[in-house]
Amino acid sequence: MTGPGLDLALTVPGRLDVALRADPGEVLAVIGPNGAGKTTLLHALSGLVPAAGHARLGDRELLAQPVRERRVGLVFQDQVLFPHLSALENVAFGLRARGTPRARAREAAAAWLERVGLAELAGRRPSQLSGGQAQRVAIARALVTEPALLLLDEPMAGLDVGVAADLRVELRRHLADFGGVAVLVTHDALDALTLATRVVVLEGGRVAQEGPPEEVAARPRTEHVARLVGLNVVRREGRLAAFRPSDVTLSLEQPVGSARLVWHGPVRTLAPHGDAVRVQVAARPDLIADVTPLAARDLGLEPGVEVWLAVKATAVATYATDDPA
Incomplete structure (x- = not known):
């Protein structure tokens, strides 16, 4: 009825x-x-x-x-x-x-x-x-x-x-x-x-x-929702740049290439996430990356290790935000 x-x-x-x-x-x-x-x-x-x-x-x-x-x-x-x-x-x-x-x-x-x-x-x-x-x-x-x-x-x-x-x-x-x-x-x-x-x-x-x-x-349109659905989000001049953790590349050395967005910071946490390892990095703002267990082992990832995060510009969606901040 x-x-x-x-x-x-x-x-x-x-x-x-x-x-x-x-x-x-x-x-x-x-x-x-x-x-x-x-x-x-x-x-x-x-x-x-x-x-x-x-x-x-x-x-x-x-x-x-x-x-x-x-x-x-x-x-x-x-x-x-x-x-x-x-x-x-x-x-x-x-x-x-x-x-x-x-x-x-x-x-x-x-x-x-x-x-x-x-x-x-x-x-x-x-x-x-x-x-x-x-x-x-x-x-x-x-x-x-x-x-x-x-x-x-x-x-x-x-x-x-x-x-x-x-x-x-x-x-x-x-x-x-x-x-x-x-x-x-x-x-x-x-x-x-x-x-x-x-x-x-x-x-x-x-x-x-x-x-x-x-x-x-x-x-x-808000940072809370972006993080809720598992996206990385960065505020840039009144707009949000959002991208998936699977699109992030981690390395121990600073990456090169102008078509990339790059951050740097220490690993906060590592946790299993499906077939991947989800890595949270204190990178202003905190960002997350999904890497394979093999990559996590080869990079020696553990809390405190300094890493670089990079994402191709083509993997980033940028749009206006309705956040009041």
């Missing part, structure tokens, strides 16, 4: 001043640095933070409605399940709070636990569930009420990589079936690129960029 669209212009003094629209079925991924206003936006929509302006969900004004009547589903990063209730009772809680008879609420909750693969754990309390299982219960609890607006605040945060990957696949399936508007706050570029139909970048409580995930990833 297709739900209503969302049209909002919200202000929380000193924290948020945002205007957005979303069609039914859209998944908005909201990204940005800490303090950008991402969680404030979710809290304003859910009624946890007072806000001025409007937030129309179809023909209904959310800001004029009590929290329980907003048809909003919430999923937080720490699950916030009721510790004294079973998984089944946690999922049924929202329906019971809206006056649904107990038997019908439990039947709907059981169906959702089946959908998220936890039917056999219906009687367990949150303390008896793993982090991934608890987050699945939280997702079921949010969706069982058939909300028109689904708000997800870092749903994969704090989970092991493998658990987060499985939950991401499952959440993508649920979002594909969801007819309303979903707003996903995340610090993970993978969440934004795989789950969202549109990415919204917040900086200082305002929208700095929005567009399809592939467009935002290819041409980020």
